[in-house]
Amino acid sequence: MTPILPPFPHSRLRRLRRTPALRDLAQENRLSVKDLIWPIFITDVAGADVEVPSMPGVFRHTLEGAVRAAEGAARLGIPAICLFPYTDPAVKTEGCEEAWNPENITNRVIRAIKAAVPEIAIMTDIALDPYNANGHDGLVRDGEIINDETVECLVRMAIAQADAGADILGPSDMMDGRIGAMRAALEASGHRDVTILSYAAKYASGFYGPFRDAVGASGALKGDKKTYQMNPANADEAIRLVARDLAEGADMVMVKPGMPYLDICRRVKDQFGVPTYAYQVSGEYAMAMAAVQNGWLDHDQIMMESLMSFRRAGCDGVLTYFAPKAAKLLANL
Numbered sequence: 001m002t003p004i005l006p007p008f009p010h011s012r013l014r015r016l017r018r019t020p021a022l023r024d025l026a027q028e029n030r031l032s033v034k035d036l037i038w039p040i041f042i043t044d045v046a047g048a049d050v051e052v053p054s055m056p057g058v059f060r061h062t063l064e065g066a067v068r069a070a071e072g073a074a075r076l077g078i079p080a081i082c083l084f085p086y087t088d089p090a091v092k093t094e095g096c097e098e099a100w101n102p103e104n105i106t107n108r109v110i111r112a113i114k115a116a117v118p119e120i121a122i123m124t125d126i127a128l129d130p131y132n133a134n135g136h137d138g139l140v141r142d143g144e145i146i147n148d149e150t151v152e153c154l155v156r157m158a159i160a161q162a163d164a165g166a167d168i169l170g171p172s173d174m175m176d177g178r179i180g181a182m183r184a185a186l187e188a189s190g191h192r193d194v195t196i197l198s199y200a201a202k203y204a205s206g207f208y209g210p211f212r213d214a215v216g217a218s219g220a221l222k223g224d225k226k227t228y229q230m231n232p233a234n235a236d237e238a239i240r241l242v243a244r245d246l247a248e249g250a251d252m253v254m255v256k257p258g259m260p261y262l263d264i265c266r267r268v269k270d271q272f273g274v275p276t277y278a279y280q281v282s283g284e285y286a287m288a289m290a291a292v293q294n295g296w297l298d299h300d301q302i303m304m305e306s307l308m309s310f311r312r313a314g315c316d317g318v319l320t321y322f323a324p325k326a327a328k329l330l331a332n333l
């Protein structure tokens with residue numbers, strides 16, 4: 001695009017910024033409540049809903065609390081909720097068997113929300129870390145995260161979640177070949193319409209710390225995730241990963257974290273034109289809230305500005321812990 005710009009004073013770019021009405025007319029991107037996916041933490045460990053210390057305003061919900069959260073989200077018009085389990089350390093094993101237990105907390109919450117709030121889409125997380133004694137997303141043998149056997153576990157997990165009624169499966173593990181394996185298993189088990197939102201370009205990021213506290217994986221994790229998550233220095237590799245996951249049967253793709261990777265969002269959207277999402281992760285939320293609590297930044301303004309940045313970068317939507325607060329603001333509640 002080549003802008004046609006007559007010389008000053010014929011061109012005065014401030015004309016279109018003069019009044020709110022003119023600014024509205026000239027606005028290029030919009031944020032709607034329909035662009036939001038709300039990640040929530042669930043647990044059957046504690047009795048009451050407890051706040052995550054590094055994420056002010058974010059709670060670990062009991063099953064009943066999760067149903068109430070889903071009802072609230074649906075009332076606000078939020079189209080989807082995404083479940084992340086905090087599991088009792090006692091059920092974590094090296095083999096991660098709890099991950100595909102039909103009665104695990106995720107699968108019970110899926111069924112409870114489906115019964116109470118059928119209109120909200122339920123997204124899940126597919127990775128072994130909440131169930132793994134060593135905190136990794138995959139099975140560990142001799143200090144290595146083993147790919148192919150992990151994929152078999154992930155497929156079991158995916159089918160258990162689809163059986164429970166999940167609408168959107170979110171593989172966040174970064175193993176090779178998992179999307180194709182899941183898609184084949186979903187087709188074979190009659191789950192033809194279950195969608196996959198692949199965490200296609202997921203970076204080995206320092207911004208996940210508060211999340212690992214929230215799901216109780218920090219204490220367990222030995223080492224880092226650099227042999228499966230991406231090097232933050234890479235961008236072409238993100239394009240290869242997105243191409244690969246789409247070719248294997250992903251319906252939608254995600255870039256994660258969000259704000260430090262807006263360049264990747266833009267490239268993915270331009271190159272593939274598929275439904276593209278960003279995850280504004282726990283560390284981004286914690287960082288914003290810490291500054292707000294210090295009185296250094298304005299909560300509502302930075303929340304809306306950061307969410308708009310994803311739309312401007314080409315994202316169709318964003319997973320954000322701000323979802324209910326942003327939804328209320330968008331509805332002027």
Ligand SMILES: NCc1[nH]cc(CCC(=O)O)c1CC(=O)O
Pocket residue numbers: 125126127128129137172173207208209210211212225280281282283
């Ligand atoms: N499967 C792990 C997973 N799924 C979502 C997040 C991070 C989300 C966030 O930080 O908000 C992580 C953390 C990690 O990879 O260690």
